[in-house]
Amino acid sequence: MIEFSGVTKVYGSTTVVDDVTAQLPKGGITSIIGPNGAGKSTLLSMIARLIPCDRGTVLVDGLDVARTSGETLARRLSILRQDNHMTARLTVHDLVAFGRYPYSRGRITADDQAHIGRALGYLGLNDLGDRFLDELSGGQRQRAFVAMVLCQDTDYMLFDEPLNNLDIRHAVGMMKLLGNAARDFGKTVVVVLHDVNFASCYSNHIIVMRDGKLFLQGSPREIIRSETLEQTYGCPFEVQELGGNRIAVYYT
Amino acid sequence: MLPLCISHGDLVKLFVIALLATTALAVASLFVGVSEISFFALLSGESNEKMLLVLGESRIPRTAALILAGAGMAVAGTIMQLLSRNRFVEPSTAGTVESASLGMLAVLLLAPDLPVMMKMLVAALFALAGTALFLGILRRVPLRSPVLVPLVGLMLGGVINACTTFFAYRYDLMQAMGAWTSGDFSAVLRGRYEVLWLALALTAAAYFAADRFTVAGMGKDFSTNLGLDYRKVVALGLLIVSMVTASVVVTAGILPFIGLIVPNLVSMAMGDRLRHTLPWVALSGAVLVLLCDTIGRVINAPYEIPVGSMLGIIGSIFFLSMLLRRRSRAA
Incomplete structure (x- = not known):
């Protein structure tokens, strides 16, 4: 279980994440949604100890992320941020292989x-293994x-906007993959999503952030x-039930 | 450029061939110079005492110094590029070399009788401070264009150099300074270059930490995610880069651009997985410096063109073409 209490981040005079307390259930997909600047990404980065908290604590399976060694955490929790600009020139295979670094150094x-091999296969990258990232x-x-x-292969996997840059087919494929990882392998997946309908169709639990605060949480x-x-986004929504899922329509 | 489908075994074979070719080049460089030394005379035992003296006191140390300095500077450049996450950074575009040079001047002014090893350590300390300052500036001032990063480094280097020149001028040391600001191996003799073996030891240390540097090159967030203490790796990298740079500046002077040319070419051909590429980086650096020095000895014989000038010409052309290439790709 991931628990955080009183988590706060202040940049200058703006409080980006303001005293957020919550528990994320073990297993399943938890989505964090909310408007731009709500503090979603900052919260996710603080959970994954990429950004230190100004106040508050984050516990992953009871381990305080600020005090636990990086090596131990790297075998329990992983994170992918958005906008991963990489200057190091690596092949797809080498990049994926570095995912094993916490185990094999x-x-x-x-x-x-x-x-x-399995990870490459899951993401349909078998043919691209020898290509350099900057050629993709x-x-x-x-x-x-x-x-x-x-x-x-960590119990907790955190993704910030994993659907970035993906076309519709790959976006759906990605969400299904995360769903399978949660269901078949007992992983706990936490994603920041912009598309509320993906959050609606694939999440077990949704957290809504607004103005740096935890606004609401619950089932889809x-x-x-x-x-x-x-109330969250400040624009009109119409929600309809389609094929057992709730779909929000907001295009017009 | 190497084909990408090449297997690891082939790559190892290729490396052995390259290593042999480099050895041949190194041996050839032993016989280039004003004083005549004949390969055949040596083989047939008809060598005279003078030949052996020149060989042992000057030629062999010089060739060894060229190889050590070239390999060391190329590896230092690779590490700097990964840590700063910028392809244009190397010890001479990041204030490292200028800081080492200021350190040398400080030694010359305050404690001229220090042994070479101590001189090197003082220069290394200055280089460390200068490079840390550069990385600190980069962290505080986020630069939108990668091209601006070396400009900041060159400006920092310029400011440090101005200080060095000021003191050198005031204390009438301009000429002495000239000796180490332009890289030149003609004064390398036995007993005056051994500090460079330390550069080799550091290069070897870099190889043992190769995977760590590669992960650090993926950025701070990736490193943290993979459980790597990013700050420790940066500190280790800075230590290696400063010591290597200082040992080269102390023995031969400034060798510009090797750390830029070699890492970029190797990266283009085979990527940045240092465990595979670092031996190639070291070897290519050694070859480049050996070649430049040997050519410098030949084209204007019996005079010499310092290897620093040769590298400056080749390196600046390479640097410019890199900048232009980057711009045309961005456009």
Whole structure:
């Protein structure tokens, strides 16, 4: 379980994340939604100890992320941020192989090799293994980064906007993949999403952030409603039930 | 450029061939110079005492120094490029070399009788401070264009150089300074270059930490995610870069651009997975410096063109073409 209490981040005079307390259930997909500047990405980065909290604590399976060694955490929790600009020139295979770094420190074992092959296969990257990242399209690169995180094989996997750069087919494929990882392998997936309908269709739990604060949380059925979405984003929504999912319509 | 489908085994074979070719080049460089030394005379045992003296006191140390300095500077450049995450950075575009040079001047002014090893350590300390300052500036001032990063480094280097020149001028040390600001191996003799073996030891240390540097090159967030202590790796990298640079500046002077040319070419051909590429970086650096020095000895014989000037010409052309290439790709 991921628990955080009183988590706060202040940049200058703006409080980006303001005293947020919540528990994320173990297993399943938890989505964090909310308007731009709501503090979603900052919260996710603080959970993954990429940004230190100014106040408050984050516990992952009872381990305080600020005090636990990086090595121990890297075998329990992984994160992929958005906009991963990489100057190091690596092949897809090498990048994914570095997902095993917390276990093997660069000396790849047969077990690691199996993980690498599986991760490449899941994301349909088998043919691209020898290509350099800078020779790929944005979507292929995004899939390579996700493959690296899968290869890290942690109980908790955090993604900031994993659907960035993906076309519709790959976006759906990615959400299904995360759903499978949660269901079949008991992983806990936390994603920051912009598309409320993906959050609606694939999440077990949704957290809504607004102005740096935790605004609401609950099941998709409780959150994806026109009133709550209108309050969250400040524009009109119409929510309809389609094929057992709640779909928000906001295009016009 | 190497084909990408090449297998690891082939790559190892290729490396052995390259290593042999480099050895041949190194041996050839032993016989280039004003004083005549004949390969065949040496083989047939008809060598005279003078030949052996020149060989042992000057030629062999010089060739060894060229190889050590070239390999060291190329590896230092690779590490700097990964840590700063910028392809244009190397010790001479990041204030490292200028800081080492200021350190040398400080030693010359305050404690001229220090042994070479101590001189090197003082220069290394200055280089460390200068490079840390450069990385600190980069962290505080986010630069939108990658081209601006070396400009900041060159400006920082310029400011440090101005200080050095000021003091050198005031204390009438301009000429002495000239000796180490332009890289030149003609004064390398036995007993005056051994500090460079330390550069080799550091290069070897870099190889053992190769995977760490590669992960650090993926950025701070990726490193943290993979459980790597990013700050420790940066500190280790800075230490290696400063010591290597200082040992080269102390023995031969400034060797510009090797750390720029070699890492970029190797990266283009085979990427940045240092565990595979670092031996190539070291070897290519050694070859480039050996070649430049040997050519410098030949084209204007019996006079010499310092290797620093040769590298400056080749390196600046390479640097400009890199900048232009980057711009045309961005446009």
